[in-house]
Amino acid sequence: MLDRLYEWYQIAHAAPSDETITKRQASVTNLVETLTSEDSYDLLTACTAAAVTGFESGFAQDSPLVQAAVKAIREHQPAFPQDLSENALELRALCSVTLGEIISKRDDDDALPCASLLVAALPMQPEANGRHLQRVLDELYAAACTRLENTARTRRRRRGGSVDKLANIDVPADVAAFWGQLQPLLKSCLDELQDDAAADREELEILWWLYAGYSRTAKKPIRDLKPGEAALRCGTELANLVMIPATDSARQMVRRAVEEGRGEAGQSEIPVEGIIQQWTAKMLELLAPNEGSEAWLPDQYPALLPLSWLCRRLRESRNKSACATEFESRTGVSAKHSSSAGDWGVQVFNERVAQRFYKDLLEE
Amino acid sequence: MRTGSSVLLVGGPDAGKTNFLCRIWLSINEGTSILRANGLPEDLEYLEEGSARLLAGEFAPHTPSDVHSRNIIPVKYEEGDEHFTGKLVVPDCSGEIWLRIYEKREWSEQWEELISEECGCLIFVRADSDQIVAPLDWISCAKLFGVPTGTPPEVEEVAPTQVVLVDWLQCLRDAFTDRVGGAFRPRVGIVVSAWDLVPEDQQERDPEEYLATNFPMFQQFLEANTVQFDFATFGVSVVGGDLKSQPNFRDTYLSGKPLESGFVVYRVNDTICRSSDLTVPLVWAMGLTNLRGMTR
Amino acid sequence: MSNGKCEKDDCTVAETGTCLLHAEPSACPHFRSESDRVEDDEGTAEEPSEKVADEPTPSATRSFHSGSVLGTQDAAKIMRATYAHLIGILGAINVGKTCFLSSLYLLATHGDLRPRFLFAGSLTLRGFEERARRLRKWEGGVLPNKLADHTIRADPRSPALLHLRLQYIQHASRRVDLLLTDLPGEWTSELVDRADTAGRLAFLRRADGIIVVIDGPLLAAPETGHLELHRAKILLQRLSDNVGVDRTTPLVLLLSKCDLLDMQAPQRAQELHEYASSQGYAVDLVLAAAFSTKPTEIASGTGVLETVEIILDKSVSLPSPQASPTVAATRLFQQLDG
Numbered sequence: 001m002l003d004r005l006y007e008w009y010q011i012a013h014a015a016p017s018d019e020t021i022t023k024r025q026a027s028v029t030n031l032v033e034t035l036t037s038e039d040s041y042d043l044l045t046a047c048t049a050a051a052v053t054g055f056e057s058g059f060a061q062d063s064p065l066v067q068a069a070v071k072a073i074r075e076h077q078p079a080f081p082q083d084l085s086e087n088a089l090e091l092r093a094l095c096s097v098t099l100g101e102i103i104s105k106r107d108d109d110d111a112l113p114c115a116s117l118l119v120a121a122l123p124m125q126p127e128a129n130g131r132h133l134q135r136v137l138d139e140l141y142a143a144a145c146t147r148l149e150n151t152a153r154t155r156r157r158r159r160g161g162s163v164d165k166l167a168n169i170d171v172p173a174d175v176a177a178f179w180g181q182l183q184p185l186l187k188s189c190l191d192e193l194q195d196d197a198a199a200d201r202e203e204l205e206i207l208w209w210l211y212a213g214y215s216r217t218a219k220k221p222i223r224d225l226k227p228g229e230a231a232l233r234c235g236t237e238l239a240n241l242v243m244i245p246a247t248d249s250a251r252q253m254v255r256r257a258v259e260e261g262r263g264e265a266g267q268s269e270i271p272v273e274g275i276i277q278q279w280t281a282k283m284l285e286l287l288a289p290n291e292g293s294e295a296w297l298p299d300q301y302p303a304l305l306p307l308s309w310l311c312r313r314l315r316e317s318r319n320k321s322a323c324a325t326e327f328e329s330r331t332g333v334s335a336k337h338s339s340s341a342g343d344w345g346v347q348v349f350n351e352r353v354a355q356r357f358y359k360d361l362l363e364e
Numbered sequence: 365m366r367t368g369s370s371v372l373l374v375g376g377p378d379a380g381k382t383n384f385l386c387r388i389w390l391s392i393n394e395g396t397s398i399l400r401a402n403g404l405p406e407d408l409e410y411l412e413e414g415s416a417r418l419l420a421g422e423f424a425p426h427t428p429s430d431v432h433s434r435n436i437i438p439v440k441y442e443e444g445d446e447h448f449t450g451k452l453v454v455p456d457c458s459g460e461i462w463l464r465i466y467e468k469r470e471w472s473e474q475w476e477e478l479i480s481e482e483c484g485c486l487i488f489v490r491a492d493s494d495q496i497v498a499p500l501d502w503i504s505c506a507k508l509f510g511v512p513t514g515t516p517p518e519v520e521e522v523a524p525t526q527v528v529l530v531d532w533l534q535c536l537r538d539a540f541t542d543r544v545g546g547a548f549r550p551r552v553g554i555v556v557s558a559w560d561l562v563p564e565d566q567q568e569r570d571p572e573e574y575l576a577t578n579f580p581m582f583q584q585f586l587e588a589n590t591v592q593f594d595f596a597t598f599g600v601s602v603v604g605g606d607l608k609s610q611p612n613f614r615d616t617y618l619s620g621k622p623l624e625s626g627f628v629v630y631r632v633n634d635t636i637c638r639s640s641d642l643t644v645p646l647v648w649a650m651g652l653t654n655l656r657g658m659t660r
Numbered sequence: 661m662s663n664g665k666c667e668k669d670d671c672t673v674a675e676t677g678t679c680l681l682h683a684e685p686s687a688c689p690h691f692r693s694e695s696d697r698v699e700d701d702e703g704t705a706e707e708p709s710e711k712v713a714d715e716p717t718p719s720a721t722r723s724f725h726s727g728s729v730l731g732t733q734d735a736a737k738i739m740r741a742t743y744a745h746l747i748g749i750l751g752a753i754n755v756g757k758t759c760f761l762s763s764l765y766l767l768a769t770h771g772d773l774r775p776r777f778l779f780a781g782s783l784t785l786r787g788f789e790e791r792a793r794r795l796r797k798w799e800g801g802v803l804p805n806k807l808a809d810h811t812i813r814a815d816p817r818s819p820a821l822l823h824l825r826l827q828y829i830q831h832a833s834r835r836v837d838l839l840l841t842d843l844p845g846e847w848t849s850e851l852v853d854r855a856d857t858a859g860r861l862a863f864l865r866r867a868d869g870i871i872v873v874i875d876g877p878l879l880a881a882p883e884t885g886h887l888e889l890h891r892a893k894i895l896l897q898r899l900s901d902n903v904g905v906d907r908t909t910p911l912v913l914l915l916s917k918c919d920l921l922d923m924q925a926p927q928r929a930q931e932l933h934e935y936a937s938s939q940g941y942a943v944d945l946v947l948a949a950a951f952s953t954k955p956t957e958i959a960s961g962t963g964v965l966e967t968v969e970i971i972l973d974k975s976v977s978l979p980s981p982q983a984s985p986t987v988a989a990t991r992l993f994q995q996l997d998g
Binding site for chain 3: 014015085086088090129135138139145153156158249
Binding site: 465466469470471472473475476499500502503505506508509523524526527530531534535538539542576580581583584585587588589 | 721723726768770773781785786794951953955
């Protein structure tokens with residue numbers, strides 16, 4: 001989002017000079033390079049967390065991201081203060097622009113997991129302490145949604161074309177040469193068919209799931225479930241069915257599935273502290289599964305996947321009230337934050353999709 | 365284990381810094397306080413000059429504006445698990461120097477080199493001092509704004525005391541952030557000196573209440589900046605009365621035990637404590653106690 | 661322009677002649693002189709009539725913030741650490757802009773920001789003091805032409821920013837930094853008359869709130885009220901059309917000196933309020949008495965803190981783009997809307 005650098009930087013400077021903007025452009029370029037050249041995804045994830053919640057809590061002075069960000073600025077402005085108490089918001093602006101640039105401009109898949117985290121985290125965050133800061137977050141969110149949707153649609157585009165090439169192949173006399181020509185075309189053809197079939201299968205599975213209105217994990221019709229339980233089960237069930245990144249239409253399907261047959265009652269808002277009362281211990285595994293012993297992302301950055309963090313915490317401690325109180329201090333989201341059951345379902349869906357992105361990254 | 369500690373005494377003219385310093389020197393040297401001497405300072409001239417006055421039944425005179433005394437006192441402290449043996453640096457200077465810092469917006473190497481993790485501060489304001497400048501009141505301000513442009517102002521350009529106090533704290537915060545880091549919370553004790561001059565019904569109350577009544581903006585600053593500083597408030601009377609104007613007090617003081625005179629008042633949780641050990645604010649500013657252990 | 665430059669990267673002494681740290685650039689240890697020739701800067705104010713700040717002490721090790729006012733670069737020190745709410749205060753000469761600032765300051769000094777706020781600090785205490793004591797007035801002659809980048813110690817009356825930090829009492833971890841503009845009344849009047857003066861107010865696009873101060877008695881009086889209303893409407897249009905202020909920016913129409921009107925809003929004030937609403941502004945009307953002539957009936961400071969609270973409480977987001985995928989949805993499956 002270098003094209004939005006001036007407006008976004010105004011959160012930290014009322015009237016940044018051309019010289020300052022030029023220096024920060026260079027800093028963003030440096031930081032993009034640093035974040036995307038690392039083997040592990042840790043720095044990019046930390047950058048995402050910093051953009052969402054800021055550096056005021058959860059980041060120590062000597063943390064790798066703080067050091068990388070300060071270095072990126074100091075390479076072009078040596079007098080820049082390095083103490084977090086003096087530069088936290090400016091670093092946040094830098095990280096936001098950097099993240100926006102990676103999400104909107106880079107073609108590689110580095111952008112997708114952090115875009116997925118932004119989509120999961122930002123809707124639940126309380127309104128920012130300042131309209132210009134809120135604008136930055138809104139624009140970042142829009143950029144993340146756009147990137148995910150574009151990628152989702154591209155992945156599901158039915159290709160074809162290789163079959164025609166196969167039909168028009170010139171058959172040489174030499175078998176080996178013929179096979180050399182045929183094999184890649186065959187492979188390409190079969191790959192396309194496989195991808196198309198996967199996309200078709202996704203559609204069929206989802207549509208059947210939606211049509212049936214039946215929860216596979218509860219083994220009951222969805223309409224018979226309490227709203228909070230429906231949100232958790234529908235969000236996770238559909239998130240486990242889709243190819244990632246998911247299309248926005250999949251989110252609408254979650255909402256429909258949760259709200260179907262509930263009438264106006266389905267629209268009433270439920271606070272966090274209310275929805276967890278409808279979740280049993282067994283259900284919590286749906287969003288806080290036992291997947292390996294690696295450090296779990298929500299534990300590192302609770303604000304990015306707040307409901308996931310909450311489910312894991314509830315599994316560890318059965319004291320729901322205490323967890324609700326801790327939820328607020330760890331994620332920045334109030335325990336009284338309310339949404340309709342459908343919206344909770346979408347939030348669960350977004351978080352489970354983001355978890356799948358990260359699980360795939362670890363497996364790579 | 366650290367072997368050095370410094371405590372800055374901050375305050376304007378007539379704030380009571382020198383009398384406090386000399387009084388605690390007497391306690392430290394006599395061994396009647398929790399902080400004890402561990403030998404004699406090499407240079408005692410400044411401390412002895414003030415102490416001599418106190419022992420003769422007089423307050424130390426106004427510190428000349430060119431005086432800046434470093435005062436290095438070897439001390440030891442043992443209480444529970446907390447031990448300290450080392451040098452305590454307590455610089456003293458005239459209040460005018462601190463006012464000059466407010467006016468000129470700068471300070472010298474002498475102050476700069478003291479700012480470290482081992483540095484605490486005591487900020488002094490004397491009850492009932494004629495040097496205290498009240499804030500502008502609504503009526504005076506309204507008159508100023510009602511006056512036609514060009515008419516000379518009726519009030520002088522003298523900064524109210526509470527404005528200067530807040531400003532000092534902001535400057536100290538700047539210096540600590542730069543030299544030690546933004547996460548460091550320096551200990552800053554607010555000392556209301558001449559506590560014996562506070563109305564009697566208020567003397568057994570929390571000194572912070574005195575600040576809230578007389579310096580409301582300053583008190584709110586303290587309340588709002590507990591993340592940036594570690595504050596405590598003390599009411600101190602170095603000799604327990606007024607040697608100058610309280611009838612018969614001087615005679616009583618001289619015929620008694622001057623080295624046991626004086627007291628300090630402070631709050632621990634909901635309890636107002638009173639101690640005859642005047643080094644309590646100093647020991648707290650040095651980081652050796654959290655006051656909870658000093659409820660006697 | 662100066663005859664040297666600074667080693668510190670963010671100091672513009674080479675361009676402005678103003679040192680970040682010292683009144684005299686030559687006293688600064690980071691300044692490197694190149695020649696003795698000093699060029700004039702056509703855009704700066706004429707020589708101030710106030711006494712120039714004292715020469716810095718040669719042994720000075722640390723310079724603190726000036727305490728007087730903040731330029732935009734000085735304000736960046738606050739803004740880069742934490743989100744600061746920039747509040748633009750506009751109004752013609754003598755409408756009461758400085759009264760508003762001084763009244764707010766007096767509320768703070770007397771601990772009267774409660775029950776909602778505590779005073780948590782200010783890097784411009786001296787600036788507030790000077791204004792409250794009317795020790796700083798705009799001099800006649802050439803006015804400064806732009807908002808100062810840095811605090812110019814020799815001319816503390818440059819248009820600049822005053823700082824006030826408040827802490828919410830109910831939410832002890834929430835603090836808010838206010839940067840309040842202190843601008844000559846002529847800037848407002850000139851903006852009404854000429855669009856080409858809008859450039860120096862461009863920083864208001866970053867404003868979190870705008871206060872337009874209007875003289876209450878002048879608006880109420882028949883012989884002056886029509887013109888006041890007319891010019892106020894033009895000002896509102898200039899703000900959005902020429903300065904570029906977004907109309908969702910919280911706007912307060914502050915009617916000053918309302919103690920003289922017994923706190924009754926004149927009809928023209930309602931008219932202006934309705935006009936501003938019709939133009940799409942998120943607008944409130946506040947009747948204020950910064951310094952009341954009848955303090956026993958109408959307290960001094962009435963309407964002042966309320967104005968700040970309105971701006972802080974107003975949660976009107978800037979318009980932001982929605983997600984806009986560029987890859988077409990080729991299947992019905994991808995076109996299900998919420």
